[in-house]
Amino acid sequence: MAEAHQAVAFQFTITPEGIDLQLSRQALGQIYRSGLRCWKKRLSRMKNRVLKGVYPASPSSWLFVVIVILATMYTQSDPSMGLITKIQEHLDQLAAQGQTMVSALLFSTLLWLSLILALRFCLKVLLSYHRWMFEQHGRISTITKVWVSLVRLLSSRTPLLYSYQTSLPHLPVPAIRDTLERFLESVRPLQSPADFERVSRLAADFERTLGNRLQRYLKLKALWATNYVSDWWEEYVYLRGRSPIMVNSNYYGMDFLYVTPTSNQAARAGNTITALLLYRRKVNREELKPSRIPGTVIPLCAAQCERMFNTTRAPGEETDVLQHWQDSEFVAVYHRGRYYRLWVYRAGRLLSPREIQYQIQKILDDPSPPQAGEEKLGALTAGNRTPWARVRKQYFSSGVNKRSLDCIEKAAFFVSLDEQEEGMKGDDPEGNLDCYAKALLHGKCYDRWFDKSFSVVVFKNGKTGLNAEHSWADAPTVAHLWEVRFTLATDAFQLGYDIDGNCRGEVEHSLPPPQRLTWDIPPEVSESLAVAQALADDVDCHVFPFMEFGKGRMKKLKISPDAFIQLSLQLAYYRDRGGFCLTYEASMTRLFREGRTETVRSCSSESCAFVLALEERKCCSLFRKAAEKHQNLYRLAMTGSGIDRHLFCLYVVSKYLGVDSPFLKEVLSEPWRLSTSQTPVQQMELFDLVNHPEFISLGGGFGPVADDGYGVSYIIVGENMVNFHVSCKHSCKETVSERASSTRKQFFSKEKGSILYHEHTKDLNMIKGFFASLKGSSD
CATH class of the missing domain: 3.30.559.70 (Choline/Carnitine o-acyltransferase, domain 2)
Known part of the structure; x- marks a missing residue:
């Protein structure tokens, strides 16, 4: 064993002639090299702390500032506006030349640190700008162009992994009225007029009474916490389960x-x-x-x-x-x-x-x-x-x-x-x-x-x-x-x-x-x-590599691939269950420090209108409108204007205060029958899918969130493939995948009356064909 191997490094026996000490050079050498590795790691960590601590400046910039200050003093100028003289007054024990040098070094260091803080603050302000995300593709405003140039200028030095951490903005707390309006908009297509009217009254009562009180506590937390969501999300959603x-x-x-x-x-x-x-x-x-x-x-x-x-x-x-x-x-x-x-x-x-x-x-x-x-x-x-x-x-x-x-x-x-x-x-x-x-x-x-x-x-x-x-x-x-x-x-x-x-x-x-x-x-x-x-x-899993086409053809329609897939999931669910449901799509909030995720409520009034129009063989011009709506929801979630994390934190505050909110209780008890997530593609420079198309990834998946729902994960691989991972539970007879096997053929059939044969434009046929394929897998 490793412990036994190390234990024989030292052996000694007591004899009449004295103590007989034996040392194992091999074991001592291992101990030395192991300790050397530990010290190298410590020095590396210390070096990295310095490098990321001064980012976006560099340690060598301190020497540059010192040289500039000394040069200006040599020309009989006082760049400190009297501060160097005040420092010299506290250095009487040193010679005149020593006073000048030490005071110049101290002032230069203070100036250098101030410049670092100023640069970091400027970078943080720049990274707080998110309007670029809402601009139309190919129509970049002058403000955004200037902003990009400034960000590149401040990020010109090669960063370490954690160099940007202190420059990332904090997640903002949305206005409670905005959150409630977006919430009501998201549930409108899922509820009857009577239920929607009831929920609207609950939301109005919440805003008028308890909501603003909870919001004040949440804003107070946002002032001192690095992220007002992440610690509660980790504890109450995961660790307390x-x-x-x-x-x-x-x-x-x-x-x-x-x-x-x-x-x-x-x-x-x-x-x-x-x-x-x-x-x-x-x-x-x-x-x-x-x-x-x-x-x-x-x-x-x-x-x-x-x-x-x-x-x-x-x-x-x-x-x-x-x-x-x-x-x-x-x-x-x-x-x-x-x-x-x-x-x-x-x-x-x-x-x-x-x-x-x-x-x-x-x-x-x-x-x-x-x-x-x-x-x-x-x-x-x-x-x-x-x-x-x-x-x-x-x-x-x-x-x-x-x-x-x-x-x-x-x-x-x-x-x-x-x-x-x-x-x-x-x-x-x-x-x-x-x-x-x-x-x-x-x-x-x-x-x-x-x-x-x-x-x-x-x-x-x-x-x-x-x-x-x-x-x-x-x-x-x-x-x-x-x-x-x-x-x-x-x-x-x-x-x-x-x-x-x-x-x-x-x-x-x-x-x-x-x-x-x-x-x-x-x-x-x-x-x-x-x-x-x-x-x-009880878990049923289905992995479905879709290879008819991928994001290449989706982009030719000038449609976001993610929006394309999410709308197809809405249609698939509607054909599967005969209605719509609250849909969860994970969106990251890592634009902010310690950000994790936010929910994109992918089932919108626009997506429902498109699905119903397509089912009734009507004009499908609503597709682009629904896709644009989804993209806007995704951007809002990424930039801190989502719905669910804000409402979740308001609910946590209410529990700490010992008060009940019928509105928050109802909102957080709603089931996510369709839970979706895209696995992002990163660092593709490590792979050459053109010359090595066989090295494609299957991605990954997860279990269903609701007992009567689906978990859908997908990864867009290259230009011509999308891999799906769909899960549900056998105990729910409405979601068991075998039930769809008898209906899958009609979607791939080329007979007249099938979904692929219907008389529409070429692009629409492609879209509906993709929907049909997904219908077969999502069950």
Whole structure:
């Protein structure tokens, strides 16, 4: 074991001749190199603190200011307007020349710091300007052109990952009247005239009485809090939830659709683990470029990257707690019911992919059986949170269980070596993709550690995937880490494999073997497993790669691809259920510091009017109007003028004050029967889809939010493909996917009277064909 290996560094015995001291040079060398790595990391952090602390200036600019001040003093000028003289008066103990030099240095430093604060303030003001987002494409105003030039000027120096954090504006609190007006507008198409009149009265009473009082408290919080939403959102939406986080909260990401770089499970694990650790190194060193809105110079908040690794969600009886450690030199591995600690550093050196493959192979070849109860231990993280918290407190607070649990929770991340084969394979590739999705979403309910920030799954045939916990960050942050953005690209194109499918590099065979964790398992595991298994069995997943066309043809219509897809989802839901529903589309608010998400209520009066017109075979000129309305809703959500986060925070304030609001209670109890999210495409420079079209990403998905609803995730890949991930529950007979199989043919039929054959323009035929295809998948 690693601990035993280190323990023999010092040996001594007492003999009649004295003390016989023996030192292990190899062990001491490892200790020295490990300590050296720690000090290098500390110095790197100190350097980064300085660099991002003075951004958008640079440390060398201080020397420039000092030289300028000294030069002006040399010409008998006083650039300080008497301040240097006042500083000299307090330096009587120094010689005259020393007084002049020290006072000039102090004034120069103060001036330099003042200039940094001024530049940072200017950048913050510039980043608070969002009108550019509402301008028509190709019609940029003069103000926006000047604004872009100023932002580029202040951002000319290469930033670190967190350089923009202090320059990002704070999320504004919308006017309560504006929020209520937008809310009423969003529910108008979903309610009868009588219900809408009743809700309108509730909203008016709320604004006239309790609303303004709650708003004052919220504005007070916005003055001192970095973000008035994010801390409450994390606590009350995620950490205080007592139901299972498996399926209900956690989400998944998939591997390449067509390509598996190697079928060697250990080799694929070796490269994947290495790529993830290289990404962690970039995060720690802040070498990653700050994320920006695609095609612009506008930075996005990077705060969510801080807890990506070495993080776990610890259960509590009332609320969970996110625990984060500064560093970790090992990963936790699960295989065939056994848990291991795998050291990925040796004497401060990251193991090569081949060495990690060598270690993983030792785990795969280990014939030892699981201990009693060990195999299904992970089910504790898949069941309800309160029982897990009580079991943890009773059985995992000391002794061998605590030591082993610490190894999992303090690990950089969790790795599951699955015994199944997954992917688009065999005689039923579509059905196998659905099984692949379920394997990543919940697996066997005990072979993932759902509390970890993310768990990597490596299947027997070399296919990989990822299951991520939701409270610490949102999907775009994990997508940046995982899909075709870094890990998969690094695995396939940078690290690569030899002709036999093994990782490249050499192996140091003296590596200490992976450490088997030991347990004393309580009987309550079976209770959590029963709850988790029932939830997993109820979930129905369908993965649908749509390859007829993609954003290329959508853009030819001068329509936003996201609006195009969202309108198609509205039509699909209407044909499925015969009506409309409250629709959730996730929009990021990372234009603001510590921003997370806002809701775009995609079901609008305009989208409903378009769907009804299309169903009645009437003129479909309403399509463009509905798309423009959706885009405007999306922009409002991104720029801090959304509806739901504001109402959510007002509700939290009301609970703290101990007052009830019938209006807020009704608003927050409305079910989201159609919950949607787009996985953004970032860092596409890592992939060349033109020359390597087979390396396309499947994206990822999540479970349904409502028991009688759908969860729809989609990723727009390249110019000609959109991948959909749709989930629902078998227990709701109105959403079971098999029900749609008999009706799917009519949408693809070319017979007269079918949706594709109807007499409309060529563009409209394309739109309706896409709708029809989506209808088949969204069920």
